[in-house]
Amino acid sequence: MLMLCFIHLQQTQHQKYMTANPTASPLIAVEKHLLDFEQTGYFSGLIIDYLSDNESLRPFYQYSFELESFREVIENTASKDYDRENLRAVFEKQYSDLNYSSKVAKNIASIADSNTFTIITGHQTNLFTGPLYFAHKILSTIVLSEQLQATYPDSHFVPVYWMGSEDHDFAEINHINLFGNKIVWEDAEGKESAMGRIPTESLQGVFDQVAEILGESDRAKATLQLLRRAYLEQPTLGKATQFIVNELFGKYGLLVIDQDDAELRKTFVPIIEEELLKRPSKALVEATNKKLEEKGYRNQAYARNINFFYLTDELRQRIEWNVEIERFEVIDTDIRFTQAEILEEVKAHPERFSPNVILRPVYQQQVLPCLAYIGGGGELAYWMQLKGVFDHYGVNYPMLVLRNSVLWIDKGNAKRMEKAGLDVVNLFRNTEKLVVEYVRENSENQLNVYTEKQKVECAFESILKKAIEIDQSLQSAVVGEMKKTINAMERLEAKILRAEKRNFDNATNQIRTIKDKLFPNDSLQERKDNLIAFHFKYGDAFIETLKENLDSPLEKKFTVLVDV
Numbered sequence: 001m002l003m004l005c006f007i008h009l010q011q012t013q014h015q016k017y018m019t020a021n022p023t024a025s026p027l028i029a030v031e032k033h034l035l036d037f038e039q040t041g042y043f044s045g046l047i048i049d050y051l052s053d054n055e056s057l058r059p060f061y062q063y064s065f066e067l068e069s070f071r072e073v074i075e076n077t078a079s080k081d082y083d084r085e086n087l088r089a090v091f092e093k094q095y096s097d098l099n100y101s102s103k104v105a106k107n108i109a110s111i112a113d114s115n116t117f118t119i120i121t122g123h124q125t126n127l128f129t130g131p132l133y134f135a136h137k138i139l140s141t142i143v144l145s146e147q148l149q150a151t152y153p154d155s156h157f158v159p160v161y162w163m164g165s166e167d168h169d170f171a172e173i174n175h176i177n178l179f180g181n182k183i184v185w186e187d188a189e190g191k192e193s194a195m196g197r198i199p200t201e202s203l204q205g206v207f208d209q210v211a212e213i214l215g216e217s218d219r220a221k222a223t224l225q226l227l228r229r230a231y232l233e234q235p236t237l238g239k240a241t242q243f244i245v246n247e248l249f250g251k252y253g254l255l256v257i258d259q260d261d262a263e264l265r266k267t268f269v270p271i272i273e274e275e276l277l278k279r280p281s282k283a284l285v286e287a288t289n290k291k292l293e294e295k296g297y298r299n300q301a302y303a304r305n306i307n308f309f310y311l312t313d314e315l316r317q318r319i320e321w322n323v324e325i326e327r328f329e330v331i332d333t334d335i336r337f338t339q340a341e342i343l344e345e346v347k348a349h350p351e352r353f354s355p356n357v358i359l360r361p362v363y364q365q366q367v368l369p370c371l372a373y374i375g376g377g378g379e380l381a382y383w384m385q386l387k388g389v390f391d392h393y394g395v396n397y398p399m400l401v402l403r404n405s406v407l408w409i410d411k412g413n414a415k416r417m418e419k420a421g422l423d424v425v426n427l428f429r430n431t432e433k434l435v436v437e438y439v440r441e442n443s444e445n446q447l448n449v450y451t452e453k454q455k456v457e458c459a460f461e462s463i464l465k466k467a468i469e470i471d472q473s474l475q476s477a478v479v480g481e482m483k484k485t486i487n488a489m490e491r492l493e494a495k496i497l498r499a500e501k502r503n504f505d506n507a508t509n510q511i512r513t514i515k516d517k518l519f520p521n522d523s524l525q526e527r528k529d530n531l532i533a534f535h536f537k538y539g540d541a542f543i544e545t546l547k548e549n550l551d552s553p554l555e556k557k558f559t560v561l562v563d564v
Contacts, residue, residue: 028538028545029564033424034557037405040428042524046297046384047377047402051556056295060288060384063399067554070148073371073399074155077117080396082369083267088112090263091255098246103253107158115155118255119145120364121374121403122162125196125241126173127185127206128227132534133376133405133526138245139546140374140403140553142252147552148371157371158255161245162364165196165238165260166354168309168316176530177520183209192315194354196238196260203231214536223536248543259363260311265350268363271393272308272346272353276319276328277339279305281358284388292385300382303358310335311354319353361386365395372399374553404550407518407525408534409562416514420507424560431515431522435508457482 037043037051049057053064063069091108110116121137124130138161145159167173173195174185188202207227214220230244242256257264265272275281285303292299309316310330317330328337337345346353355363361383364370373383380400390397409417409424417427426434460482467474520528534542549561 026541027548028541030545030549031562031564032549033560033562034551034555035425035428035560037402037556037558039425040405040524040558042428043377044298044381046381050380050384050400051402057297057384060292060387061400062387062397065399065401065554065556067147067151067552069399070152070371074117074152077369077371077396078114080369082367084112084114084116084369086263086267087367090261091257093263094242094256094258094261098243100246101250101253104246104250104255107253107255110156110158113156116158116369117155118158118160118368118370119148119372119374120160120162120368120370120398122164122364122379124164124167124173125237126176127237128176128210128231129241129244129531130173130176131527132529132531133403133524135248135531135543135546136406136526137374137376137403138249138254139543139550140401142249142254142547143404143550143552144372144374144401144554145253147554159253160255160257160368160370161249162368163196163238163241163245163256163258164360165241165258166194166309166311166316166360168192168194170195170198176532177528178210178213178530178533180520181209181213183213190313193313194238194260194311194316196236196241196258197313198237200231200234200237200240207232210532214532219536219539222539223532226535227532248540252547257368259360260351260354262349262351264367265353265363267367268355269346269350271359271362271366272350273343274393275307275359276342276346280392281307281389284392285358285385288385288388297381299385300378301357301385304356307356307358309354309356311352316354318356357382358386358389362389362393362395365390365398366393370396370398372401374401374403376403401553402556404553404559405524405526406546406550406559406561409518409560410537411563413514413517414562414564416510420510420514422511422514424562427514427518431512434511434515438508438511457486460485 038048046057050061050065063073088108088111091111095104095108111118119141121141123134123137126134129135138159141159141161145157148155148157168191170188170191174188176183183206185203185206188198190198207224210227211220211224214223226244226247230240230247234240234243238258238260242258245254245256282303282305285301289299289302304318306319306321306328308319310319310333315330315333317332320329320331321327322329322336325336326338328339328342329335361373364373373379375383380402383400387397417423421438422434460478464475464478464482467478515522518525538545546561550559551557
């Protein structure tokens with residue numbers, strides 16, 4: 001009966017969706033489960049405390065993580081000054097060579113209006129979009145924007161993907177995991193500079209590897225066509241990322257903004273100058289870090305004296321002040337500046353001063369009328385280290401929103417789970433504990449020596465009593481022998497369990513296979529698997545199904561979707 005009700009619910013949801021979106025792909029029928037983040041065991045104590053609004057964290061952020069808080073966030077953001085006309089011009093320029101939806105066009109035009117606000121997520125320009133949570137971050141941003149639009153209809157809310165195109169760790173972004181295969185972009189011209197500027201010319205070999213894995217089916221052709229248009233036909237990794245994000249998410253009105261833009265950076269010039277000359281951020285962050293450490297939290301980021309890189313097409317290297325020669329220098333280069341020269345360089349070429357992890361959030365909030373930043377646990381942790389920097393510069397500090405996390409269970413693994421007696425909740429438990437529990441529950445034999453240990457302990461207690469009556473010094477000898485005996489019995493118990501496990505090899509290996517597939521390398525699926533695999537299997541329906549089944553991130557739940 002429950003399954004019939006569920007199927008009817010799915011059919012009703014599907015009919016409503018297709019009526020509202022006549023050109024959309026049919027939704028995939030899924031069973032939805034919601035877990036508390038703490039139940040999963042994959043989130044830090046800081047994040048669990050943040051979700052519960054623990055008082056110990058309250059000094060490190062501004063707004064409670066609740067829908068009602070947005071009224072105050074909107075008022076505070078509206079009171080700040082933004083160069084909205086310049087921002088609209090930047091979007092128009094960055095979208096000038098793209099085909100985009102009417103919703104994107106409307107959102108670009110609305111950016112200049114004072115009652116328009118943005119909801120932002122950010123991510124690097126990873127190869128072929130990188131880990132699956134890239135999509136979860138963006139969809140969280142879209143879903144929250146839609147929720148705010150329904151709750152506060154007098155304002156307009158625009159979801160934005162802030163493209164972290166200036167990051168320069170090639171080894172971090174140059175690989176994907178696809179159906180158990182690690183595919184690596186071995187080398188690329190310009191990899192010492194910003195990743196978004198890397199030419200895509202050397203990606204043909206990577207594309208060929210993906211094509212060989214996907215094969216020649218119609219589904220493979222559709223996915224490969226998308227990848228070809230993005231990563232072989234666009235000139236840089238940044239343009240490729242913008243293209244594919246627009247193709248996948250533009251229908252929902254998502255805007256992509258490339259932070260590597262001279263016009264955007266102009267508004268950041270006063271902060272660049274103060275950081276170069278007075279360097280306040282280091283002391284502010286260190287003071288916050290100390291307070292977080294005193295409360296038992298681990299810090300994610302550390303400030304430098306100067307929190308900028310010098311950026312050109314050839315390099316992105318740190319700027320330091322050399323006391324001995326009284327010059328600013330770009331490390332590992334011959335580039336030097338006097339104070340007057342570097343201030344002139346900032347005015348002439350602000351785009352050459354690329355903020356690091358400490359100042360990139362400040363830059364983002366300086367240029368966009370942003371209400372909320374949506375990120376993963378590690379991101380929110382380092383944002384909490386930065387509130388003092390925001391306060392110092394008078395820059396709007398957003399609400400911090402933990403993105404949606406999703407585990408997708410396909411039909412094959414769902415059937416294996418049912419056969420192995422695994423449900424959604426115990427799936428998150430340690431693999432070997434699940435194996436032991438399965439063997440204990442299904443074995444016809446007694447696999448523990450609990451009763452025997454009780455008898456041994458009773459016998460030794462009797463011996464101990466007699467020994468003490470004769471000589472107190474015998475106590476340690478008796479206790480030592482008892483421990484040896486108990487340890488020996490526990491070793492025998494472990495051997496008995498191992499022997500019985502071998503009798504359940506097929507079933508226990510099935511459990512391990514399920515866990516390996518859904519939690520690769522004992523990590524969450526979304527941190528390892530790539531979006532390509534799901535696009536290949538389900539097409540555009542995968543993203544549409546995700547969006548329709550994601551609750552607002554303000555619900556603070558981990559989502560499990562089972563393909564039925």
